[in-house]
Amino acid sequence: MIEFLGYRPDLEDHESIALGSAPYKHQLMASEWQEADMFSWWHVRNQGPKGSCRGHSLAANARLCYYIAQGEIDLDKDGISNESNLQDDFSADYCYYECQRNSGIHGDNGATIAGGIPVGLDGIAREVDLPYETRYAPSRVTDDIRAKAKQFKFKRYTKLKTAHDVFDWVGSGQGGMDWGTVWPLPFTKGCLVKGMSPRQRGGGHATAGGCLIRGSTLKKLVPALAGDVTDDEWVMQCMNSHSTSAQYKGFYFVTLNGCADVLAHSWTEAIGWSDIAEPRPRKIDFTKRSLFG
Secondary structure (H helix, E strand, O other): OOOOOOEOHHHOOHHHHHHHOOOOOOOOOHHHOOEOOOOOOOOOOEOOOOOOHHHHHHHHHHHHHHHHHHOOOOOOOOOOOOOOOOOOOEOHHHHHHHHHHHHOOOOOOOEOHHHHHHHHHHOOOEOOOOOOOOOOOHHHOOHHHHHHHOOOOOOEEEEOOOHHHHHHHHHOOOEEEEEEEEEOOOEEOOOEEOOOOOOOOOEEEEEEEEEEEEHHHHHHHOHHHOOOOOOOOEEEEEEOOEOOOOOEOOEEEEEHHHHHHHHHOOOOEEEEEEOOOOOOOOOOOOOOOOOOO
């Protein structure tokens, strides 16, 4: 029996994802990808025993796109950026329950990437309006909360088919990446994905990809990976929802080859979210008050 950890590839609607996908448009050359740091402003979450990873991955993308658009995380507009998970974060519970509602999934039985698309396009509630609880209680979502959620919505999503598309999406500042696949991934030194067999087995899990860093930076962060990446190699940084004790402080890293192998797995579905209706080159400074100086 297959154990699904929150992402449901058996219920995924690949056809509807493809039909609603905005055409992929390449904006920047590979040499123009930007290195970005998320450690200084990102709040790693913990889903606990609930199968809500799909809600966490969607909320993570909302947080990332808000940061790209505004240059800070200040959802309540009180002048204090990134003050707490409650005031300056999006509701993973809202995303999880609404994802399930769209897919007709009942009980704490996970969700799909497709189920989250109408949520992202219609609006995502703040954490203060629906704080996360480890108990399963979809009745907590009300029409009033849905109305409040409409002020925070994505402008578009695009189905990402190749590893270069994924890296270009996050490296050019278009937005975040949302994917569900088999879990656990085959981590090297506990946090790096360099490749994967198409026969990889496990449960289903959804996480978010947020930015690119160079291999030289990754080796400074995780010296044990010195022999696993080259200095000039690009590596994607992904956010998990298993607390800061998972992988590397709650994050994991994927090489370009590793990303290609994950995408090739039959369970994987990946989309990119953006706050802009049409892609355009832009400079995003993720590095203020960060490990990059």
